[in-house]
Amino acid sequence: MAVSPPAVQSLEQTGRGLLEQAQARVRPRLRHQVEARLVQNRQEVGYHLGLLDEQGRPSAAGAGKAVRPALCFAAAQTVGSAAEVAGAAAVAVQLVHDFSLAHDDIIDGDQTRRHRPAVWAAFGTSAGVLAGDALLGLAFTTLADADYDPAALAQLAETVVELVEGEAEDVAFEQRQTVRPSEYTAMATAKTGALMGCACALGALAGGGEESRVRLLRAFGRHLGVAFQVSDDLLGIYGQEQVTGKPVGSDIATRKKTLPVLAALASETPAGRELADLYSWTGELTPTAVERAAELVAQAGGVRAARQAVDQELKLAHAALAEADPAPVGHRELLALAHLLTHREH
């Protein structure tokens, strides 16, 4: 593990503090929404959100990291407002994120979410579908109850459509022989960038920011979302289990076509061709084969290409943020969050 210089450590600590603060701010609001609005879906939704355990008892396990709420609170401060005005917006984007996770786990057949059984694995597929639907409904009731510019609801609605489009494209990629790296980043923009951009835009709208700043903060969040996704792709191959919660190389074992892999496959190098052979083989990959594939991705330039994509998206994110004439506190918070989300290997 590389030793980080003090300035970087401080950014990372700031980022972690912001996530903790965002979790503390949204948690009581999430609980209130679940208790006030749900009866039939309360247990499943409460479980998925990390408010209840599988038996319906209060629990703190399985709560989300609150990345999107933290972006939302910081964005409100970036336009010179107090973070607290963005409370309903922060809850709404977290609920949309949790809706997408609940349905994604069904679609991908993932049994585990946040170190616990996924909601569908714990309560059945029907309950998982309905829990996701209830989460999405709650996102809109939460935002509709807040006294925001009507543009906030329109942006949330557009984001949901874009997010679902990105998910469908991700599913479609798994059936395709070849996917170009540029197609992948377009998919990641829809699947991950859209909601992070929405979190920033809604924070800025809640803070009373003018349209041009809302648009620039949205662009910041969209680029950051892609940078985060590609960083996550690298962790999915090279990350340690204690960081990712998944076994080393798990994305290779399931033959996920993430950006480092796609760049390696497109490289026309001997390593890329050997990787293509491994990926086209339909049997289960041994741990040795997974390790070999991870080496081949690096040899074929996949890691370098992914790091370049992260840097490029971060550069675009920072440029948009600077153009938004950010107030100092919010600016520093968004930079800290951007750092934390894209340097998780440190």
Place this chain on the structure above:
Amino acid sequence: MAVSPPAVQSLEQTGRGLLEQAQARVRPRLRHQVEARLVQNRQEVGYHLGLLDEQGRPSAAGAGKAVRPALCFAAAQTVGSAAEVAGAAAVAVQLVHDFSLAHDDIIDGDQTRRHRPAVWAAFGTSAGVLAGDALLGLAFTTLADADYDPAALAQLAETVVELVEGEAEDVAFEQRQTVRPSEYTAMATAKTGALMGCACALGALAGGGEESRVRLLRAFGRHLGVAFQVSDDLLGIYGQEQVTGKPVGSDIATRKKTLPVLAALASETPAGRELADLYSWTGELTPTAVERAAELVAQAGGVRAARQAVDQELKLAHAALAEADPAPVGHRELLALAHLLTHREH
């Protein structure tokens, strides 16, 4: 088949004409939403909405009856406005209805919808989940793009949460030994009444109706929704296949706990007890057993109780409508639709 008196025939013809007109009004708008907003989910959503066939070719098969849009257009006229102002609201409620059908068919394992394979049966469960999600997202973008009172979006969001609660309760009933008839009507209010009430409320809001009329029209739609659901329950037992699209007695064969059955089971009559025996038996019911069960439901007073419930809900619906001081054209249209939806055995 009973011969209906001329006045009733005329109401029924008016109702059918309104459905055709509503279909013609929403169809191009649905097509526009799908083409403008979807790429990845276009084929599945287009198929589910009856705009495309399974191969993605234009098709008219499988379109919905447009009951909720028809209510929405009529409600706008009830507050003295032109029907056309309610166009976006009508599309939004149809999209929410189609969202719920797409996910319901997955949950219930129903292979067939509108005489074609259900979207999940045609394209797979993942595609069905995502198609439903996309439909719900489109409902909100459609309404957000319209120039309505912000209360419209809040009502749609609350309706979605209530609808999903009703669906979860319906699923829960299947696991329970006993369900009281009053619990059933509460479930039907959430699952079916909420969206019909929302259709009427949004039509009235789109037409510029004042809050008290919006509230009364919402109450009309909610009671009508329950009356419609219970009428449908009778058709699910006694309806002919050419009317229902399902085999005679299909709800008995799948042991659905609908109101006529629940009332019969709660009757403490010999017929009710014999029905309970048939329902508690876990093997497949023969056609003779299905026929016997249908007789027992009637003998135990289940049909009478269901008809009373329909009459009671219709009375409440008509009272709310009368109190809303309806303009004549809209009034007549809502009465015609209410008649059509609750007298489908004629």
